Every structure is written in C-alpha cells, then in structure tokens.
Amino acid sequence: MNVVGEFIFAAIILMIWSVLYKNNPFYKLISSMSVGLMLAFWLKGGIDAIIKDVLRPALLDMNLARFAVLVLGVVMFLRFYKGLAFASKWPIAILAGVGTAIATKGAIPTMILSQIKVGSFVSSDILGNVNNVLIWIGVISTLVYFMFSFKHGPVVGGISKIGQVYMMIAFGVIFGQYVYGTSVMAQMLYLLKYPGYYATIIAVLVLAASIVREKNKTKPAEETKA
Amino acid sequence: MTEKKKWYNISMDVQDSLVYFILILLCGTVVLYPLGIPLNVTKETREYYDALIAVPEGGVILYDEAYMVQSYVTGSEITMFRMMFDLIREKDVKLIIVSSCVDGPLGGAMIDKLLAEGVDKTGTTYGVDYVNFGWLPGFELVLSSISKNIQTVTMNDAYGTPISQIPMMKDLTTADIDVFCFSCSVSADPWMRQWGPLHKPILMSGGSSLIAQAMPYYESRVLTAYLNGARGLAELEQIYGKFTIATALMDATNLASLYGIALILYSNIRYQMGRRKMQ
Amino acid sequence: MSFIKQKEFAIILFVLPLLFLLFNYYTGIAEPAASELINWGSYLWNFSMIIGTYSLFRVHGTNIAKKGKDWSYSVVIFISFVTYFVASYVSPDVFKLILDYIQTPIMLTIWMGGFATLTMVFRGARTKSYLGVLLLLGSIFTVLRMAPIGPLIWPGFHTIGMWINDVPNMAVMRAITIVMGVGLIATLVREILGKETHYLGD
Numbered sequence: 083m084n085v086v087g088e089f090i091f092a093a094i095i096l097m098i099w100s101v102l103y104k105n106n107p108f109y110k111l112i113s114s115m116s117v118g119l120m121l122a123f124w125l126k127g128g129i130d131a132i133i134k135d136v137l138r139p140a141l142l143d144m145n146l147a148r149f150a151v152l153v154l155g156v157v158m159f160l161r162f163y164k165g166l167a168f169a170s171k172w173p174i175a176i177l178a179g180v181g182t183a184i185a186t187k188g189a190i191p192t193m194i195l196s197q198i199k200v201g202s203f204v205s206s207d208i209l210g211n212v213n214n215v216l217i218w219i220g221v222i223s224t225l226v227y228f229m230f231s232f233k234h235g236p237v238v239g240g241i242s243k244i245g246q247v248y249m250m251i252a253f254g255v256i257f258g259q260y261v262y263g264t265s266v267m268a269q270m271l272y273l274l275k276y277p278g279y280y281a282t283i284i285a286v287l288v289l290a291a292s293i294v295r296e297k298n299k300t301k302p303a304e305e306t307k308a
Numbered sequence: 309m310t311e312k313k314k315w316y317n318i319s320m321d322v323q324d325s326l327v328y329f330i331l332i333l334l335c336g337t338v339v340l341y342p343l344g345i346p347l348n349v350t351k352e353t354r355e356y357y358d359a360l361i362a363v364p365e366g367g368v369i370l371y372d373e374a375y376m377v378q379s380y381v382t383g384s385e386i387t388m389f390r391m392m393f394d395l396i397r398e399k400d401v402k403l404i405i406v407s408s409c410v411d412g413p414l415g416g417a418m419i420d421k422l423l424a425e426g427v428d429k430t431g432t433t434y435g436v437d438y439v440n441f442g443w444l445p446g447f448e449l450v451l452s453s454i455s456k457n458i459q460t461v462t463m464n465d466a467y468g469t470p471i472s473q474i475p476m477m478k479d480l481t482t483a484d485i486d487v488f489c490f491s492c493s494v495s496a497d498p499w500m501r502q503w504g505p506l507h508k509p510i511l512m513s514g515g516s517s518l519i520a521q522a523m524p525y526y527e528s529r530v531l532t533a534y535l536n537g538a539r540g541l542a543e544l545e546q547i548y549g550k551f552t553i554a555t556a557l558m559d560a561t562n563l564a565s566l567y568g569i570a571l572i573l574y575s576n577i578r579y580q581m582g583r584r585k586m587q
Numbered sequence: 588m589s590f591i592k593q594k595e596f597a598i599i600l601f602v603l604p605l606l607f608l609l610f611n612y613y614t615g616i617a618e619p620a621a622s623e624l625i626n627w628g629s630y631l632w633n634f635s636m637i638i639g640t641y642s643l644f645r646v647h648g649t650n651i652a653k654k655g656k657d658w659s660y661s662v663v664i665f666i667s668f669v670t671y672f673v674a675s676y677v678s679p680d681v682f683k684l685i686l687d688y689i690q691t692p693i694m695l696t697i698w699m700g701g702f703a704t705l706t707m708v709f710r711g712a713r714t715k716s717y718l719g720v721l722l723l724l725g726s727i728f729t730v731l732r733m734a735p736i737g738p739l740i741w742p743g744f745h746t747i748g749m750w751i752n753d754v755p756n757m758a759v760m761r762a763i764t765i766v767m768g769v770g771l772i773a774t775l776v777r778e779i780l781g782k783e784t785h786y787l788g789d
Contacts, residue, residue, distance in 0.1 A: 087688035094692040102328045102702060104321075114660040116693045117643075118667030120412070123690065125640050126675045127413030128633035131445050135463050136630050147623050154627075155634035168592045171787050173631050175601040178786035180628035182601075183608035184452040186775045188501030193768030196504070196528040197761050213754050220758025221765075228766055245762075250718045252759035254725020255520045255752060261568035261708060261726060262733045263516050263537065264701035267560030270335045271553070272692070320710070327709050328702050347735045414694065417686060445636075446629030453625050460622040497767070516733060523752065524761040539733060558735055564701070565734035569727055571708045576723070579713040 085277050092278030095269045096285040103289060220248040327571065334567055338559040345562050347555070353543040356533040359509050360487065363395060367486035368402045370454065372499070373419050374409040375491040375514050384541045384554035385491060386426035388513065391548060393427050396437045402476050403438040404458070404485070408450040410494055416443030416466060435474045442466025451502035458482045487511065496522040496531070504530040513540060598781045605779070725751055 094112060101109040132155070139145035140152045154173040161170035201214035223245035226238060234242055272278045363369055369392060375385065395401040405423075409415025419440055423429070432438060441462055444450045453461045458480060464470050471477050488503050493515040503510055504525070509532040512522060516537025525531040535541060538561065541554040590596055604624055611621035647661035671690075674681040714720045731737030732748025777783040 087684060090688050091692045094689060095696045098693070098696040098699070099328075099332075102699075103325055110657065110660055111663060112693060113697065114663040115667045115689070116697055118664040119671050119685070119690045119693065121640055121643065121664075122668045122671035122675065123414070123686075124412045124636060126672060127416070127443055128445060128636040132630065132633050134468070135626070136633075139463060147627075148630075151627050151630045155631060158631070158634050158638060161638070171594075171597045172600050174635070174786060174788075175597040176604055177628050177631040177635070179601040179603070179605040180608065180624055181449065182775060182778060183605040183612075184448060184625060184628075185498075185501065186771050187609060187612040188452075188505060189768045189771045192500045192504035192525065192530050193497070193764050193771070196530050197524055197765050197768070199528055213750075216754050217758045217761070220755055221762045224759050224762035225765065228762075245759075246718060247721060248755045248759050250721040251725040251751060251755040252520070254722040254727075255729045255756040256517070257712075257722065258726030258729025259517045259520055259537075259733070260700070260704045261572070262561070262565050262730050264331065264568055264704050265335055265557065265560040265564040266332060266701055267335045267339065267557050268553075269692075269696055270332070270339045270560070274336055274339045324706055324709065327705050331701070331705060345736055345739065348738065411694070444629065446632050449625055449628040449632065453622065453629070456622045456625060457618070460619075460626060497764075520729075520752065520756050521760055523757040524764045527753075527757055527761070536733060539735065562734050562736040565730045566736065568705065568708055569730055571705065572712050572723055572727065575709050576713055 092281040372490035
C-alpha cells in the first residue's frame with residue numbers, strides 16, 4: 083500500500099505541475115478534488131468541534147451558555163428562509179463584534195505603543211546611534227508618505243520621497259524573501275525516489291508526446307501560410 | 309516571403325515553461341547529487357535556542373503549530389519537538405501543544421504525525437508532561453482565549469479527554485506559562501496582538517516570508533526571538549546535532565536562490581538591451 | 588417586533604459584545620463571562636462553515652443539474668467530499684490514507700508559490716527608474732543574506748543584508764504596523780458608530 087500510495091503521491095504532484103505546460107483535464111481534476119477534500123476536512127473539524135464543545139455541554143451537561151450558542155448557531159441557518167432571514171444576521175453580528183474586540187484590544191499596546199518607543203541617539207555605540215537616526219527618518223518619512231488627506235507641497239513632498247526610497251528597499255526585502263523560498267525540493271524528493279520515478283518517467287514521456295503533437299499541428303498551418 | 313523565426317524568439321509561454329523546467333532540473337539534480345554546502349549558525353537562531361532552553365525548571369511551554377503543509381510533509385519542525393521533549397526529560401518542563409492553524413485541521417494532523425513518528429517520548433507521560441489540544445477553530449479567537457485563560461480554551465484535548473481530568477492542567481493558568489512558541493506562514497500580527505501584552509518570551513518560527521514583517525516586533529522586544537524560515541530550522545539542527553530533511557533542503561534552497569538572482573539580472577539586462585535597440 | 592428586524596438591532600448586537608470585551612480587557616471585571624464570549628466566537632465560526640459548505644454545494648449542484656460549464660468537475664467535488672467525509676467517521680484508516688497520499692501532495696503542490704514568484708521575477712522584475720534598482724538591490728542582498736551560500740561567496744552579503752533588514756526594512760515595517768494599528772482603531776470607531784456594516788453583508 084505504501085508503494086501504491088507513494089506512486090499516487092508523485093502522480094498527483096505531476097498532474098498539478100502539468101498546468102505549468104498548459105491547462106489540461108488532469109490539473110482541473112486535481113483542483114476539483116482539492117476543493118472537495120479541503121471542504122470535507124474543514125467540515126469534519128468544524129462538526130467535531132461543535133459536537134465536542136457545544137452539543138455535548140449544551141444537551142448532556144445542561145450548560146446554559148453553550149445552549150445559547152447552539153441556539154445562535156441554529157438561528158444562522160434561518161438565512162435560507164425568506165421571512166426570517168433578518169435573524170441570521172444576529173449571530174454574525176455577535177461573531178464580528180467579538181472578532182473586532184479581540185483584534186483591536188491587542189493592537190494598541192503591540193502595534194502602536196511598542197512601535198513608538200525611540201532607541202537612543204546618544205549612546206556609546208556610534209553605529210547604533212546612526213542606525214537609530216536612520217530608522218526614525220525612515221519611520222517618519224514613510225508615515226508622511228501615507229498622509230493623503232492633503233496635497234504634498236515641496237517640503238512634505240521631499241520627505242515623502244525619502245519615504246519612497248525606504249519603502250522600495252523594504253519591498254525589495256519582502257520580494258527577496260519570496261525569491262528565496264522558491265525551492266521545490268520537497269516535491270522532488272518524492273518524484274525522484276522509488277516508486278515516484280516511475281510516475282516521473284511516464285509524465286516526461288507524455289509531455290514529450292504532447293510537445294511533438296503541438297509542433298506537428300503548427301507546422302502544417304505555417305506551411306499553408308507560406 | 310516570411311522571415312525565418314530565430315530559435316531564441318520563442319513565445320512567452322514557452323519561456324515561462326523553460327524557467328520552471330530549469331528550477332525543477334536544479335532541485336532534482338541536488339536530490340541526486342547533494343552539494344553539502346556548509347551552513348553557519350546565525351545570531352538569530354542562537355538567540356532562539358538560548359531563549360528556549362532558558363525555560364526554568366518545572367516551567368511550562370506552549371507551542372502553537374500553525375505552519376503550512378510544507379512542515380507536515382518534510383517534518384522540518386521535528387527538531388523543535390525533539391528539543392522540547394528533551395527539556396521535559398531534563399528540566400521537568402510541561403508542554404502544551406495546540407494548533408490554531410489557518411489552513412484548518414491539517415494543523416492537528418501535523419501535530420499527530422510529529423508526535424507519532426518523529427519524537428522519542430520515552431520518559432514522558434501524556435497528561436502529566438505534555439498535552440495535545442489538537443486543532444481548534446477560530447484562529448485569532450483561539451489565541452485570545454489562550455491569553456485569557458488556558459483552562460477555557462477547549463473542554464477536551466485532541467483525544468476527547470476532558471481538560472479537568474488531565475493532571476498537568478490542574479490549577480494551570482495562562483500566567484503559569486513561561487514561554488510561548490508559535491510557527492506560522494501568514495503574518496505574525498495575530499500572535500503579537502494576543503500574546504504581546506502578556507510580556508512573556510515569545511518565539512517565532514515559520515516561513516521566511518514573514519520575517520521582514522515581524523521585524524518591528526522583534527526590535528521592540530514584543531517578539532523575543534525568531535528562526536529564519538527553513539534555514540533557521542536547519543541551523544537549529546546544526547546546534548542540536550541530529551539532522552533531518554530540513555538540512556537536506558538547504559542545498560536546493562541555495563541553488564534556487566542563485567537561480568532567482570540570475571533570472572532577475574537576465575530579465576533586466578534583456579529589457580535594457582531591448583530599450584536601447586528601440587531608441 | 589419591527590425594530591428587531593431592522594439593521595440597527597444587528598448593529599447593537601455587534602457593539603454590545605465588543606464594548607463588553609474591551610471593558611473587561613481594561614478593567615479585568617467579569618473575566619469568566621469574557622472568556623466564554625470569546626469561545627462563542629469560535630463556535631459560531633464553525634456554524635458559519637457549515638453554511639459555507641451548503642452554499643458551495645448549492646452552486647455546484649445547480650451546475651450539475653443544468654449541465655453547465657465543467658459540470659463533470661462539480662461531480663468530482665461531490666464524490667471527493669463524500670468519500671473523505673464518510674471515511675473520516677466510518678474508516679479512520681482510509682481517512683489517513685487519503686490524507687497522507689492524496690490531500691498532502693495536493694496541499695503541498697497546489698499553491699505553486701515558487702513558480703508564481705519566478706514568473707514575477709522573469710516577466711516583471713524590470714527596472715525603469717532608480718527606485719526599481721533599489722528594490723532589486725534590496726531583494727538581491729536579502730536572498731544572498733538568507734541563502735547559506737551567500738556569506739560563502741562574500742561575507743559582505745550577510746553584513747549588508749542584515750543592515751538592510753534591520754534599518755530601512757524595519758523602519759518601513761514599523762511605520763506600516765503603526766498605520767495598521769491606527770487603521771484598526773479608526774475602523775473600530777466607525778463600526779461602533781454604525782458607519783461600517785460590512786459584517787452584515789452590506
């Protein structure tokens with residue numbers, strides 16, 4: 083089973099990679115399967131969580147709070163009934179309120195207050211001082227760049243230009259990180275070891291046949307043109 | 309009479325396919341003929357390792373496994389788990405494992421695979437030394453719940469045992485957790501927002517694409533230490549002394565990186581030459 | 588009765604838990620209730636996932652019934668869903684096999700971020716101005732800093748790469764983090780005042 087399974091593993095990788103040549107039924111098949119599988123996986127996790135943390139406490143342990151959640155969850159399904167669809171927005175509103183609260187409460191200390199602490203400009207480490215000055219020039223100029231509420235005059239425009247320079251370097255760093263992560267070795271490990279290399283050989287032959295077929299198709303068309 | 313097409317004037321689609329093929333060829337070559345390029349341990353990894361082993365005797369580590377499927381397939385975080393289990397044996401540390409993975413229940417599957425296949429659990433007892441909460445839905449809601457009260461995050465562990473019946477969870481509060489570790493592939497913001505205000509050591513590992521974005525938190529000491537993506541995990545293996553697939557991936561990363569730079573230079577040189585020709 | 592049908596009632600249901608959680612965060616009062624409310628969010632999220640699944644099925648079911656575009660792939664979605672879902676409860680061994688040998692390679696490969704990046708690099712990484720040059724220099728130094736081979740070629744790559752990461756990149760990310768934080772607070776105020784109701788599907 084392991085051998086068959088690893089062959090299928092390699093075959094699936096190759097079927098997905100076939101889209102790099104051109105769109106084809108193999109890729110569409112796998113991408114459709116992926117939707118079905120992910121949906122099933124997510125739904126199983128969700129239903130297990132509902133049974134474990136809502137249904138059992140609500141119905142077996144008579145936990146009132148969890149019973150209220152169960153009622154709210156069921157109310158969500160009223161969106162499919164025209165006359166009662168307005169009620170389905172209530173649990174969504176509560177969910178949105180909770181989500182907004184937890185996102186915002188942590189934002190002030192970590193995303194704002196911690197970020198406006200200033201490093202020393204006058205310590206014994208001269209390079210550190212220079213770096214701190216450069217950091218703060220960068221922070222302020224980038225913030226000025228994002229001020230779109232008023233027209234940028236010569237002074238503000240000049241400062242935002244410095245911000246642009248900083249931002250291009252920073253976006254280069256992010257871009258570089260994506261370029262760094264382009265390795266496909268994890269997949270190659272399965273494609274080049276037994277039994278994956280059988281799938282690879284078959285894929286290479288199919289690709290070669292497809293390329294030859296394409297070339298033969300376009301050749302007569304070009305000859306007719308000439 | 310039509311002009312004969314030059315062999316290098318191929319369509320963009322074919323050029324794209326060639327670019328992908330060369331990448332696949334490079335990575336495949338390295339699988340067959342490893343280069344063994346040496347890897348030096350950077351200051352960041354050393355900091356991460358020191359922060360992890362600095363957990364006090366009898367302390368508690370919480371580990372949130374929320375990395376992408378790459379980690380599941382390559383088991384590249386196996387070294388992390390091995391180190392944490394060594395700490396359980398050597399320092400009587402307690403370990404809470406959870407997954408708030410945004411990819412879904414795959415996070416729970418990652419934990420199960422790592423616990424089943426990768427880690428030596430001798431000398432440790434489930435429920436006394438470590439507990440697995442499994443995947444919990446809600447992402448940032450789970451993180452917030454952890455920061456409020458670890459007892460109310462879930463009613464049962466990943467195997468259905470009520471939290472109240474797990475010995476190590478008795479009387480445990482969030483304040484008792486000494487080190488928070490997480491691995492992720494998306495932005496570090498949710499973890500920083502929820503765990504930052506706790507003022508405890510927070511250690512991050514995961515995709516290299518989130519390092520730049522997490523730098524402000526590192527600089528302001530909200531984030532204590534981080535691993536530099538897959539390279540960081542490989543460096544951790546250098547320190548730990550046992551090697552897995554994470555180290556093997558480095559050769560392909562080296563080649564792919566050089567290839568990426570070569571492409572950048574090639575596309576720019578070709579573009580500038582084309583511009584000059586038009587002028 | 589008519590008031591509870593209105594949008595304003597939903598806005599009140601949004602604002603009340605929000606204010607309660609913020610109140611609890613800053614005062615520490617009613618801690619158990621706040622913990623429970625946060626858990627409610629996770630549980631309601633699961634219910635919304637069931638609704639999402641049903642909606643997706645409705646779309647694909649209609650496609651199959653009308654034999655619309657690529658309807659056969661909609662059948663594939665249904666078959667793979669039913670097989671995996673049933674196996675997860677009835678036969679854990681089959682579930683594990685599907686997870687290990689079908690879903691894992693799909694999730695490992697379908698993202699194809701590496702190839703998308705290469706296309707971006709090959710087709711789009713062309714400089715027309717000095718700002719573009721700065722971007723590409725930043726990316727080259729970052730790649731050579733992060734790849735183990737970079738410092739072996741020249742140690743300066745690591746030094747300059749670290750400086751770029753620690754100074755200009757950090758400055759910009761700090762500014763963006765501040766902007767995001769302020770934006771979150773501004774959105775919070777707008778939502779409390781009822782000016783933002785995107786969560787109701789408006």
